[in-house]
Amino acid sequence: xxxxxxxxxxxxxxxxxxxxxxxxxxxxxxxxxxxxxxxxxxxxxxxxxxxxxxxxxxxxxxxxxxxxxxxxxxxxxxxxxxxxxxxxxxxxxxxxxxxxxxxxxxxxxxxxxxxxxxxxxxxxxxxxxxxxxxxxxxxxxxxxxxxxxxxxxxxxxxxxxxxxxxxxxxxxxxxxxxxxxxxxxxxxxxxxxxxxxxxxxxxxxxxxxxxxxxxxxxxxxxxxxxxxxxxxxxxxxxxxxxxxxxxxxxxxxxxxxxxxxxxxxxxxxxxxxxxxxxx
Amino acid sequence: xxxxxxxxxxxxxxxxxxxxxxxxxxxxxxxxxxxxxxxxxxxxxxxxxxxxxxxxxxxxxxxxxxxxxxxxxxxxxxxxxxxxxxxxxxxxxxxxxxxxxxxxxxxxxxxxxxxxxxxxxxxxxxxxxxxxxxxxxxxxxxxxxxxxxxxxxxxxxxxxxxxxxxxxxxxxxxxxxxxxxxxxxxxxxxxxxxxxxxxxxxxxxxxxxxxxxxxxxxxxxxxxxxxxxxxxxxxxxxxxxxxxxxxxxxxxxxxxxxxxxxxxxxxxxxxxxxxxxxxxxxxxxxxxxxxxxxxxxxxxxxxxxxxxxxxxxxxxxxxxxxxxxxxxxxxxxxxxxxxxxxxxxxxxxxxxxxxxxxxxxxxxxxxxxxxxxxxxxxxxxxxxxxxxxxxxxxxxxxxxxxxxxxxxxxxxxxxxxxxx
Amino acid sequence: xxxxxxxxxxxxxxxxxxxxxxxxxxxxxxxxxxxxxxxxxxxxxxxxxxxxxxxxxxxxxxxxxxxxxxxxxxxxxxxxxxxxxxxxxxxxxxxxxxxxxxxxxxxxxxxxxxxxxxxxxxxxxxxxxxxxxxxxxxxxxxxxxxxxxxxxxxxxxxxxxxxxxxxxxxxxxxxxxxxxxxxxxxxxxxxxxxxxxxxxxxxxxxxxxxxxxxxxxxxxxxxxxxxxxxxxxxxxxxxxxxxxxxxxxxxxxxxxxxxxxxxxxxxxxxxxxxxxxxxxxxxxxxxxxxx
Numbered sequence: 001x002x003x004x005x006x007x008x009x010x011x012x013x014x015x016x017x018x019x020x021x022x023x024x025x026x027x028x029x030x031x032x033x034x035x036x037x038x039x040x041x042x043x044x045x046x047x048x049x050x051x052x053x054x055x056x057x058x059x060x061x062x063x064x065x066x067x068x069x070x071x072x073x074x075x076x077x078x079x080x081x082x083x084x085x086x087x088x089x090x091x092x093x094x095x096x097x098x099x100x101x102x103x104x105x106x107x108x109x110x111x112x113x114x115x116x117x118x119x120x121x122x123x124x125x126x127x128x129x130x131x132x133x134x135x136x137x138x139x140x141x142x143x144x145x146x147x148x149x150x151x152x153x154x155x156x157x158x159x160x161x162x163x164x165x166x167x168x169x170x171x172x173x174x175x176x177x178x179x180x181x182x183x184x185x186x187x188x189x190x191x192x193x194x195x196x197x198x199x200x201x202x203x204x205x206x207x208x209x210x211x212x213x214x215x216x217x218x219x220x221x222x223x224x225x226x227x228x229x230x231x232x233x234x235x236x237x238x239x240x241x242x243x244x245x246x247x248x249x250x251x252x253x254x255x256x257x258x259x260x261x262x263x264x265x266x267x268x269x270x271x272x273x274x275x276x277x278x279x
Numbered sequence: 280x281x282x283x284x285x286x287x288x289x290x291x292x293x294x295x296x297x298x299x300x301x302x303x304x305x306x307x308x309x310x311x312x313x314x315x316x317x318x319x320x321x322x323x324x325x326x327x328x329x330x331x332x333x334x335x336x337x338x339x340x341x342x343x344x345x346x347x348x349x350x351x352x353x354x355x356x357x358x359x360x361x362x363x364x365x366x367x368x369x370x371x372x373x374x375x376x377x378x379x380x381x382x383x384x385x386x387x388x389x390x391x392x393x394x395x396x397x398x399x400x401x402x403x404x405x406x407x408x409x410x411x412x413x414x415x416x417x418x419x420x421x422x423x424x425x426x427x428x429x430x431x432x433x434x435x436x437x438x439x440x441x442x443x444x445x446x447x448x449x450x451x452x453x454x455x456x457x458x459x460x461x462x463x464x465x466x467x468x469x470x471x472x473x474x475x476x477x478x479x480x481x482x483x484x485x486x487x488x489x490x491x492x493x494x495x496x497x498x499x500x501x502x503x504x505x506x507x508x509x510x511x512x513x514x515x516x517x518x519x520x521x522x523x524x525x526x527x528x529x530x531x532x533x534x535x536x537x538x539x540x541x542x543x544x545x546x547x548x549x550x551x552x553x554x555x556x557x558x559x560x561x562x563x564x565x566x567x568x569x570x571x572x573x574x575x576x577x578x579x580x581x582x583x584x585x586x587x588x589x590x591x592x593x594x595x596x597x598x599x600x601x602x603x604x605x606x607x608x609x610x611x612x613x614x615x616x617x618x619x620x621x622x623x624x625x626x627x628x629x630x631x632x633x634x635x636x637x638x639x640x641x642x643x644x645x646x647x648x649x650x651x652x653x654x655x656x657x658x659x660x661x662x663x664x665x666x667x668x669x670x671x672x673x674x675x676x677x678x679x680x681x682x683x684x685x686x687x688x689x690x691x692x693x694x695x696x697x698x699x
Numbered sequence: 700x701x702x703x704x705x706x707x708x709x710x711x712x713x714x715x716x717x718x719x720x721x722x723x724x725x726x727x728x729x730x731x732x733x734x735x736x737x738x739x740x741x742x743x744x745x746x747x748x749x750x751x752x753x754x755x756x757x758x759x760x761x762x763x764x765x766x767x768x769x770x771x772x773x774x775x776x777x778x779x780x781x782x783x784x785x786x787x788x789x790x791x792x793x794x795x796x797x798x799x800x801x802x803x804x805x806x807x808x809x810x811x812x813x814x815x816x817x818x819x820x821x822x823x824x825x826x827x828x829x830x831x832x833x834x835x836x837x838x839x840x841x842x843x844x845x846x847x848x849x850x851x852x853x854x855x856x857x858x859x860x861x862x863x864x865x866x867x868x869x870x871x872x873x874x875x876x877x878x879x880x881x882x883x884x885x886x887x888x889x890x891x892x893x894x895x896x897x898x899x900x901x902x903x904x905x906x907x908x909x910x911x912x913x914x915x916x917x918x919x920x921x922x923x924x925x926x927x928x929x930x931x932x933x934x935x936x937x938x939x940x941x942x943x944x945x946x947x948x949x950x951x952x953x954x955x956x957x958x959x960x961x962x963x964x965x966x967x968x969x970x971x972x973x974x975x976x977x978x979x980x981x982x983x984x985x986x987x988x989x990x
Contacts, residue, residue, distance in 0.1 A: 005795050006896040015792055022789070023806050026864070028832075029825045030809070036824075045539065049834050066316060090718050097715035101708045109716065111982065116727045118978045120925035122950045123967045126359075126737075126744055126960055127730030133360025150726035153719055182711045211814035213929040214951075221353045223314070223343050229816050233933050234345050242535060243824055250820055257812050265805065273876030352955045359745035377958065380746060470938075523829040525939075526848045666957030677940035681850050692763075 030254075037247035044244045059248035067245070069252050071224060072231035075141075076256070079227060080209045083145040087205045090153045092198060095160025096186045100172050110161065117154040121214040124151075129218045139221050147215045152208045156201045163197040164190065199267050203260075210257070228253055304601050306608055307340045309364040311350045312591065314343035318552065322624035326617045330608060337604055346530075348669070354378060357596075365599040366608055371404045371416045371589040372661025379406055382415035383595040388606045389417060392614060397421070399657060400630030403588030408490075408662055415594055417613045420627040422590030423549040423658065424475040425571040425650075427558050427643065432543045433568075436460040443570040445582075447510060450573050454519035457543040465514065466542030467524025468533020470672045473511060473679050474660075475546045479572040479585050480507035482656035486580035492659045492697075499693040503578060508678075508686055510573070515679050525680045529553075538562065549628050550590050555643040556626025569643045571650045583656040584647070589630055663696075670696050731971065738964035744954070748961070755965035765966065767941040768949045771854045772923065775945065778858035779919040783912065785863055786870035791900050793871065794878055804875065808868030815861065815926075819933025822860055823847070847935055850942025857943050861930045862923065870915065877911035878904060910988055917981045924973050946970045 007015060036044055038055040047053065064070040097103075098110050128147055129138075137143030167190070175185045191198065216230045226234075232253045235246050261268065312319035320343075327339045342364065344350050351374060357363030358381050369375050375382070393401065398410075400421055406412040430440035436456040444450040454464040465472070481489060484503035491497030498504075514520045521542070527533055534553040537545035538561035547553040558567045571584040593609040595602060611617055618629040628647075660668060671693070678689040738755055740748040759765050789807075793800040810818055825831050826846035833843040846856045881904060889899045905912070928947050931937060937944045937952055944952070947970060954963030 006890055006894070006899050007792075007795050011896075012795075012797065015795070016797060019789075019792065019797070019803055023803055026806060026810065029821050032825055032831045033821050042539075045541075049831055090722070093715045094719040097712045101712040101715070103707050103712040106712070109720070113719070113723065114982055114985070115975075115978050116723055116731075118921055118925060118974045118981070119727060119731060120928065120947050120970070120974070122928055122947055122954075123734060123970060123974075124727060124730040126954060127733045128726055129356055130359055131725060131729075133356070133362070136362075138356070138360055138362075146722075147726060150722035153722060154727075157719060182708065182715070186715075207812070207814070211816060211929070213816055213932070217349070218352065218356050221344070221356065223345075229814065232820055233816050233929070234349065235820065242532060246820065246824065250817055253817055254813055257814065257817075258809075261805075261808070261812050268808075269804075269872055273872065273879075348956045351958070355744050355955070355958055358743075361745075377743075526826075526828040526830075526845075664957075666959075669952070669956055673938065673940050676938055676942075677850075680848055680939050681942070683850060683940060 033247045033250050036244050037251045039244050041242055041244055044242075048243075059244045060252065062245055063249040063252055067231070067235070067249055068223065068226075069228070069231060069249050072226050072228040073252070073256070075225060076210060076228040079141050079145060080206060082141070083148045083209050084202060084205050086145065086149045087153060087156060087209070088198060088202055090149060091156035091160050091201055091205075092191060092194070093186065094153070094157040095164050096182075096190055098157070098161040099164025100167070100169065100190070101182065113154050113157055117158060121151065121212075125214055125218055128215065132219055138219060139225055140219075141225070144216055144219045144227075147219065148209045148212060151212075151215065152205055155208075156205055159201050159204070160194070160197065163194055167193065196270065199264075200270070203264060203268055206260070207257070228256070303336050303338070304604050305338045305340050306366065306601055306604055307342060307364040308593075308608070309342050309344050309353075309367040311344050311346045311368055312551070313341050314345075315552075318625050319621070322621045325620055325624075326612060329617065329620075330611050333611075334604065334607065339608070351378075351665075361598050363596060363598065365601050365605040366593050366595055368591055369416050369594050370661065371418060371592055372408070372587070373664050373667060374661075375404065375416050375594065376407050377665040379415055381597050383597055383599070383602060383606070384413040384415060385417060385595065385606060385609065386414045388610055389414065389613075392610070395615070395631050395633050396613075397588065397630045397632060399586070399588035399655065401588070403661070404592060416589070416592040417594075417609045418589030418592040418630045419613055419618065419621065420550045420590040420592075421586060421588065421630040422551065423571075423584060423586035423628075423651075424479050424546060425549065425569055425584065425647065426476075426479070426544055427537070427547045427555070428544045428568045428570075429537075429540065429542070429562060430566045430568050431562075432457065432460075432462045436462060436543070440568065443568055444573070445570070446574050446576070451513070451517075451519075454514070454517070454543075458519065463521045463542040464519040465521065465544045465546070466533065466537040467521045467527065468529025468536075469525055469527055470675060471529035472520065472524070472533065472546050473515075473675045474668070474672055475548070476511055476514075477507060477675070478658055478660060479546070480510065480575075481659070482583040482585035483572050483574060483578045483580050486583055486654070486656050489656050489659045490662065493662045495697065499690050499697075503575075505686065505690060506575060506577070508689065510575075512679065512686065549586065549647060551625065551627055554626040555641055555647060559641050559643055564641050564643070567643045569646045571647075580654065580656070582650065583654045584650040585656050585658050586651065587658045587661055590627075667696065734964045734967045734971070736964075737961055738968045740961045740964075741959075742961040742964075743958050744960040751961065755962050758962060759965045759969075764941050764944060764949060764952075768944045768946045768966075771941075771943065772945045774854050775858050775862060775923045775927070776920070778862040779916060779923065781858075782863045782866050782870070782919060783915060786867055786915075787874055787905065787912075788900075789867065790871050790874035790878060791896075791904060794875060795896075804868075804871050807871055810865045811868040815865070815930035816933050818860070818865060819930045822856075823934050826856065848939050850940050853935060853939060853942040857927070857931060857934065860934075861927065862919065866919065866922070873915065874908065874911060877908040881907045910984075913984055917977065917984060920977050921974075921981075924970065924977065946973070 035051055037059050038052045040056055043052060043054060098106060132138055132143045132147065137146065171189055172185055175189055211229050213229055213233055216227050220226050220230060232249060235249055313323055323341065327341055331337055331339055344353060354367060358378065396418065400418040401414065402408055402410050404416040404418050405414050428443055433440040438453055438456055444453040457464040481504060484507055485491065485497055488497055492499065524533060527536065530552065534557065536542065538558055540562060547558065555567065555569065571582060574581045593612055595605040595609055599605050613631060615631055615633045618631045618634045621627055622629045622634055674689060674692055677683040684692065737748065739750060739752055741751045742748040793803060828843060828845060828848055837843050845852055847853055886899065886903055889903050894902065925947060927945055928951060931943050931945065931948050935943045937948045946966060950963045950966045950970065953966060954960045
């Protein structure tokens with residue numbers, strides 16, 4: 001960014017310092033978690049703050065096996081991608097309908113979708129649970145995936161709608177005149193063009209589903225079917241494990257979001273950017 | 280044509296008959312203790328294996344669930360769907376009564392062994408605590424609270440390790456000496472330390488009449504209740520109840536902290552976790568002492584051991600398709616044979632009086648049993664509605680931890696809870 | 700959007716929308732309506748519903764926990780301007796092209812990325828009275844701060860961590876992008892006129908990103924009213940006492956800890972009205988933007 005700066009060179013140093021302090025403050029809790037995860041229970045009591053004198057990996061083994069974090073990770077890694085695929089299918093097709101198709105109820109239905117985006121899970125939980133049990137889907141991946149897709153789709157649809165709306169109508173018109181069905185247009189023309197936005201929506205959807213708690217808490221009752229997020233949430237409180245082991249579990253849990261971020265960093269940035277410009 | 284269809288019918292009948300003869304039953308059991316790898320799991324696996332031996336064709340699917348309150352959310356969810364486990368673990372008392380309509384009446388099935396159990400436990404597992412009402416849970420353990428102390432630290436502070444403090448004045452003096460010796464007087468776990476301690480003191484205040492707190496014959500505004508509250512407050516204000524422990528979860532961090540030798544005294548449980556066995560194993564059986572409560576000169580009763588008739592137990596769910604086997608399973612768990620395995624391994628106390636015989640190596644257990652024989656005050660808290668303990672814990676926080684309420688306000692709020 | 704002679708697309712749109720609409724009707728619309736119905740009953744979440752009229756509402760208005768939750772939610776709302784100011788300020792700083800600004804942007808994003816549950820667990824340990832931060836404070840200043848055990852402080856902890864700190868990362872990316880849209884020329888003109896950092900920020904930058912700011916505020920309102928549960932659940936379970944109880948958390952406590960589902964539905968209805976109001980504001984904003 002070559003630009004004329006509003007900050008004099010001398011102040012720059014102060015600013016850098018300020019940002020550095022802020023950044024270190026931000027990282028400090030995470031540093032503590034990582035360092036605690038490498039200590040034995042006894043060492044943690046003696047030396048809670050500084051780097052471990054005798055780092056050891058057995059907390060991780062305990063968290064993964066005894067605390068079943070590995071199982072939870074696998075569950076999440078299976079459930080979330082499947083949910084994501086369904087979520088994208090729903091959002092993209094609905095987004096196209098709102099963004100490019102014409103029908104009388106378009107306005108009112110879109111407003112309805114927007115309106116339903118806001119409600120917190122807790123408002124819905126009891127009834128959603130009744131529905132899931134009526135469908136005999138309690139404790140199943142299908143039950144939880146269906147709920148996630150239903151809950152997170154309104155927002156994804158909204159994003160796709162704004163994007164499709166902004167795409168030139170000529171694309172659709174031309175294809176229609178050639179006799180293409182809407183389905184063909186969506187799949188063959190619009191989707192490839194909308195890939196950047198779809199990728200963004202996918203990341204948002206992934207984060208939402210991965211971190212979801214209330215519905216998972218109610219629907220996934222067996223310990224073996226829990227997601228990673230649910231497993232971590234359970235660790236705080238009743239019959240807890242002590243700080244080093246909990247920390248190890250948290251470190252394992254951090255691995256996936258961090259990995260995702262490192263791989264998709266540019267995409268995430270671009271996506272939020274696009275959101276800012278679109279408003 | 281007809282011959283063929285007859286042949287088919289015969290084959291089907293044979294298959295069906297074979298299936299009935301096999302009687303393969305999978306019993307699903309939900310449990311919030313089963314997940315404790317170093318605690319309940321091993322004895323439970325042993326007991327399950329024994330049960331399966333005695334009942335061929337039955338497979339026990341023992342599922343570990345999270346503890347309170349998530350456990351009851353999951354039960355509620357199952358009730359909503361009218362499907363779930365065959366057998367589920369419950370806390371007798373309000374939790375049990377709250378879910379009474381999804382639990383099978385077990386009264387007829389335990390008639391033959393009923394006399395083995397303490398009357399207090401039978402009363403507690405009967406609906407609404409009324410003797411003669413349907414029994415919906417079979418009691419596996421009995422629970423209670425008291426104060427454990429580290430004898431080595433007592434010695435270090437200049438206190439007689441064999442003579443624990445008995446009166447309020449002695450208790451305060453002991454705390455002061457511990458503090459002066461640089462020892463944390465009472466190790467604290469969030470919320471429950473105060474909760475349990477208060478219940479220990481109230482036992483001395485009202486003795487056998489403590490149930491009156493529920494039906495209103497005893498009021499929270501009684502000066503003896505107030506005196507108990509003020510005493511706990513003094514402990515907090517003087518720093519005897521370590522302030523830093525108020526953000527430390529009682530289960531298990533608080534328990535583990537005392538077990539790691541970080542304090543002089545701890546308000547612990549009699550059964551399941553944080554009990555005589557846990558602390559004896561951690562700090563040495565001869566090094567752990569116990570006393571049930573603190574005596575006040577103007578309190579009517581002395582040395583009362585606060586106890587719940589029953590701590591945890593198993594119930595059979597109304598939707599179970601294997602009710603007979605489920606009932607047999609629950610009954611097996613509370614019978615002498617199984618209860619002994621469980622108690623010896625985990626340090627639980629069984630309300631089945633025919634269980635026993637391992638007190639020899641644990642002086643603190645011997646002490647507890649003496650007090651149990653001496654004077655038992657029933658713990659009033661489990662009698663109340665679902666969520667009562669959550670409410671009272673929030674109240675405790677607001678008075679003792681944050682100072683948000685005055686003692687008067689606190690007592691008024693307590694009284695309000697009863698009318699809910 | 701091109702305006703063409705309105706020939707409709709027949710049934711196709713509804714086919715495309717069917718999955719979404721069916722899911723929304725079953726999982727969101729129906730539950731919201733049933734909540735309103737349930738608020739007039741006494742119900743355990745299973746079994747029979749007993750009609751009780753307005754008694755839940757009367758109980759709610761007399762419930763200290765309810766008013767505390769409203770007060771706590773209001774306190775969190777006060778952190779929205781704090782969050783906005785901090786975020787815009789840091790974004791403006793980063794925009795000055797300092798070395799390594801992308802690294803800072805990435806580091807600040809990490810809390811948001813990890814999700815409320817992980818952040819909640821991490822801070823529930825880190826901010827304990829005997830935890831790391833207090834150890835540091837005791838060494839440096841001699842006393843500790845009861846981050847999680849004093850109700851007046853605890854709610855502020857929630858505000859600072861979740862509303863300000865976690866959203867900072869997201870906000871930086873968001874505002875940096877919005878600020879990028881400002882024409883370089885206008886900015887430089889102000890500098891030539893002798894304006895300093897804060898003056899340019901206030902007179903040029905902020906007015907130019909007005910829409911982004913408005914959406915940001917609405918986003919934060921949604922977060923405070925409807926997306927705090929996971930964090931509060933893992934951090935303090937609503938405690939100490941009712942210290943970190945919000946309206947949203949109260950629905951959980953009443954409905955899923957005490958199983959008074961009818962009563963919790965009354966709380967839900969109150970939250971519903973707040974959410975509806977925010978939603979209307981949001982929709983109005985979007986309409987203005989697109990016109």
